[in-house]
Amino acid sequence: KAGVTQTPRYLIKTRGQQVTLSCSPISGHRSVSWYQQTPGQGLQFLFEYFSETQRNKGNFPGRFSGRQFSNSRSEMNVSTLELGDSALYLCASSLAKTGTGELFFGEGSRLTVL
């Protein structure tokens, strides 16, 4: 059974640009969450989606947005990139509709902003 797939794995952008990251959950999983991981802040929650609906949003500025498609695949977008957006962006999926901490993480998309 394939795990959570994230693309691209690595990318380099410059300040002011925008980026779109993609996540394909485990087959059958309809919940997708996104986390940002940095050395200083650790793992911080970005969004949670189920059946194309955003169920939860973390404390990030409006430059961070996401969506989920009918096939449960998800994308997140960061506009007007800042140096501080450099991080590992992790996607996780779960079987449960919500209310579970048993998440299956992908290997992440490492974003570097220059």
Place this chain on the structure above:
Amino acid sequence: EDQVTQSPEALRLQEGESSSLNCSYTVSGLRGLFWYRQDPGKGPEFLFTLYSAGEEKEKERLKATLTKKESFLHITAPKPEDSATYLCAVLRETSGSRLTFGEGTQLTVNP
């Protein structure tokens, strides 16, 4: 605001030398406490869920316990392949699947 503090930040052990990692938490209405393992360049891998004080879970050389204020991850006779960062996270009753993570303990087990 939910808070999770892990200690120590880093731990070096010799193979076979047992030890414990600590996770202290403050959360209003705990739904569950979760332990994850993260290897370099990989996403976190789920290990355990603990729901109530007094609960214990075991998996191979790892044993997780929970009190009302903290959780411990006991590692018995560790092997070099146990080297990883161990992350603790809490889930509040009312927060869907939004986890609050600690910063982790980086464990190195030397042969």
